[in-house]
Amino acid sequence: MFIIKLDAIDSTNSYLRRTASVSIPKDYTVVWSEFQTQGRGQMGAHWQSEEGKNLTFSMFKRNTEFDIDDRFVISMLVSLGIFKSLKKFQLPRLAIKWPNDILSEELKICGILIENIIKNNQLVGSVIGIGLNVNQRFFHNLPSATSMHLLTGKLHEKEELLAEIVTSIKIQFENAKSKTIEEITEEYESLLFRLDKPSTFKIAGEKVFSGIIRGVTPSGRLKVWLEDQDIKTFDFKEITLLY
Structure with missing residues (x-):
């Protein structure tokens, strides 16, 4: 894992996309910033994060096996990796809210933004942006948000969380080599919020x-x-x- 640590930047996803436009980064290259001035969520939404309190980073995953039509598999594997890493921190009632938010106690604790890099009609890699609410206590006008600190009453080390999440995602991609897409989908669906309700x-x-x-x-x-x-x-x- 190659880590680029920054104090502040517009967006870690944008940084990696700019890098990828010049040359494809190494697999699992991570750009981590304590503050993003233009952090983004799904559908162009602004990602609200208090400086220094949360874990906001992007990771580049090279693609060697998935076709363009299979790109949702990448989203499922990332969601599963984050879910399993957070499970180790005893967060209550974890679930994946379609397509790839992570909830605890029915409140959003983690958001994921995946931007795929396509060249010559081939999926060459993915920029995976992850925003995890870690030690933030107050969320302005976000009643559906929470943090690890609010849920556990503990302060958490962001470097430990970063290593745990990236390792867990890597394991999911490695394990996927011996699984069918149907098997991955079945595991993802079993963790979906409000499934069959x-x-x-x-x-x-x-x-x-x-x-x-x-x-x-x-x-x-x-x-x-x-x-x-x-x-x-x-x-x-x-x-x-x-x-």
Whole structure:
């Protein structure tokens, strides 16, 4: 693991993307910053993080085995790696909220932003951005957020967490070589938040409806069983889980 440690930067994902535009970084190159002025979440959202309190970093994963159509497998493996690493810190009721947020006690503790690098119609690597709420105590206008400190009452070492998470993700990618995509998907689905439970969703246009999460498609679309007993699939840009 090659680590680039920075005090502050616009975005660790942007830093690695700029680097990759010149030459492909080494596998598992990590860019870690104590503060990001333009930290990003899914769909362009701003990632709110108190300086020095949390773990915000990006990792470059070279791709040697997955096709463009299989890129959601990368998201599943990263989610599984983070889930298993946090499990070691006795965080209660961990779950993966589709597509790749990590929850504890139904509150968001970790966000993931994956940006794939495609050249000549081939997936050559992925920039994996991870924001983990570690020692932050207050979240302005974010009632659904929490941190490891709030959940455990302890202060946690960020370097220890970084090493644990990267190692766990590496293990997932290594193990994936001897697994089928179906096996990876089955494990991912078993950890999904609200799986097989009646839930409320919102789609574009503010329409609200009820359904039950049944899993994901190979491309990462969410499978929802509707009241008319049909199963419909949704992209993460199309639907929001309201609980």
